[in-house]
Amino acid sequence: MSRIVDVVVVGSGMAGLVAALVAARQGRSVRLLTSGMGSLAISGGSVDFLGYAEGRFAANPWQSLALLPEEHPYRLLGVENVRAAFDFFSQTMEEQHWPMHAATAEDGSPRNTQLPTIMGTLKPTYLLPSGLDAQAMATARRVLVLSVQGLRDCRPALVISQLRRYRSWADKEFAHSLLPSPFGETHRAVTALDLARLADKPQSRQWLLDALAAHAGSCDLVLLPPLCGSKANPEVWRAINAAAGCPVVEMLSIPPGVGGLRLRDALLRALNQHDFELVENTTVLRAETAGKTCTTLVADASGQERRHTAHAFVGATGGILGGGIWLEPGKATESAFGIDIAVPQDVAQWSEPEIFGRHLFSHLGVRVDRAMRPVDAAAAVRWNNVFFAGRSLGGYDFATEKSGHGVAVATGWQAGRMAAAAAAGGENQ
């Protein structure tokens, strides 16, 4: 690890991968340190942007940005930067042959899509894989909800009874069926991921195509658990839509996250075309700083300390569950740089009695300026070459806003871009 790189990124979730890619695209050498594999292995394949603002559904998320509090990462970035970040992401996915798009309203403006989940609820999300036809959900009369024998996570009858409660779905004709399991009897309960992996390979994809073809003509729309492949491969979707004879929409599901793996696949493929190095299974212990500059991150590597020296750093270490934020009674700390996060001494004040309320724990995190540099209590920049992105940031609550991947993309883009610029400046000095 003696080689000095331009940018060290910590964390391999959506924010870390986007930050690394932005910096690498600008010709910087990038080393990505990761402990675990990031959240994409357990998340869905669409990109949430902003589903709810002030507790109300945001039909057009761009218009709802102004309703967000000032410290929200989207507000810090400003609309133009958020737009540029989404453009960068969409362009990357296009280049990796996994184009993504937002549905459009009648006037042509982009809108959120209410995507069904395997629980039969609707979740607003924004960027969808191009193979997913959002319009079909509005126009379809006859809807077939399918699952697979042995797939315990998805019960079509439950999905239907729940969906009927929504006005937009109440008048549809529903039918349901269980496809025969391609595995037969198994020791382990089959997951959507097991089935999706069969769809990855042409030789084992046929069972799904045959099973769908048996229902072709009986409906205008098929709702399926996410089993249309675990790689960013559009060929799988084309084959599946063709076999079903009508649009197929994957419902959002619980982990393991099939859709997120497709995004991870596409992003890693893009990164591997650049001067990019992935260091797995390492945890950052502390930062070495000199005045307003961070010089090195010290990380644990199987019981030994390893130094990672770079011109700029991006912290995309995740939130409380991802290990980016440590909690103790009365104290919250960012884990890699040891930044104190201000919290009340009394932990009872960290949450609200109302479960969907505005809990402090769900939006606490690192405070940053517009360039994503962490700031202290007096709003002064701590280091000029350190940038944060994703859930380690404070000021937003991805769970109630439905903004997780979107904030990760937007702040990852900004942090990566700023780190690339700082690294270029650092080299010149």
Place this chain on the structure above:
Amino acid sequence: MSVRINPDKCIACTTCVVHCPVAEATPKFLGPRMIGPAYERFRLLGLAEDPSLHYCANCKNCDISCPHGVPVSSLNMMARADQCRAHKPGLRDWVLGHGELMAKWLRLIPASLKNLGMLNPVTRMALDALGIDKRSPLPAFARHSFRQLMRHVHQPDLERRVVFYPGCYVDVYDPRTGLDMVWALNRAGYKVIVPDELVCCGLPMVANGFWQNARSNAEHNLKALAQWRDAGLPVVTGCPSCALMFRVDLPEYFPDIAQKYGACRLADAQEFLLDAVDNGDFSLAADGKASQLPDLRLIYHAPCHLRAQGNGLPGLELLRRLEGVTTENADAGCCGISGSYGFKKEKYDIAQEIGAELFARVRESGAQAAVSECGTCRVQIMHGTGKYALHPVSILRQRLDMR
């Protein structure tokens, strides 16, 4: 069992299930989350073991992918040790777990006869009946072990010294790689010491359920290593699995021994060489005729046990700094062999299924050879692709040394 790992750090996020190559290859395996932390709770209550525990290959992808640092593979290996204490593993597992000991017993028999004895079709049928798949690529014994050959190597008189731990694979089957490593360490300015007292790291014993044997090897090795550490000499190995065993597994499995002898870590030889390059001690400029070699295209496979060490891929970095050599990172996951796992009759097909993506990547790469630090990964790649596979130091020597 004196030590237990608390399973409650696991939040059941399923990341390890996503990244487990065995769970991907077969639904017969319950998967790391269930077999590791989830079943550990049942074990603590004294409830019965799940019958699919033996499918864990100990490849460590669960440990690599876990966001909470749960040592899933260690939970599995300790459970296997418990299971094997109650039901002794068979002869097949003993054979696969004790390659080094077998080689010692057979030392007086010439390699050609040993190989004729072990690898002829009749013996392979007998081994197949024992549970070692007849299709599996059992490596051939070398004529002379690495340590035997080392006695005749004339090294330059260098002041700095380094201890080299060859690992069983290099010692018994692949001494040439060991000699290439000695050449490289000499070039970096170090005289190489290969101690006789170090024995097998014990990983094959753990994986096959011979916990007590692994423990006595660990004690033997840590005691020996402590002497070199106290003498201030670096100890390096070219084998990622041996390094991981010393650095991570032994302190977790046998904390009492680890405490008794203190930290005795094995450094990664490739990283050691890379540091020497950066210090200016190791020149990557070719000698003599080597500078006129034609360009070489390689494809590199990162062993899972190297990825688990948190050190990145120093071997790949070395290769990428060589003039006239282009090295693609296959980045195609586990090769499937996991030491002796892929030799077993009931695991052979799983191992081939796991390795399929890597084999395809290697075949389609157009590379002249594959490169990997791990000996059994190389065996598996050669078996799955028909392409030659070498250790990075062998490439270094081929490209730089032509005297």
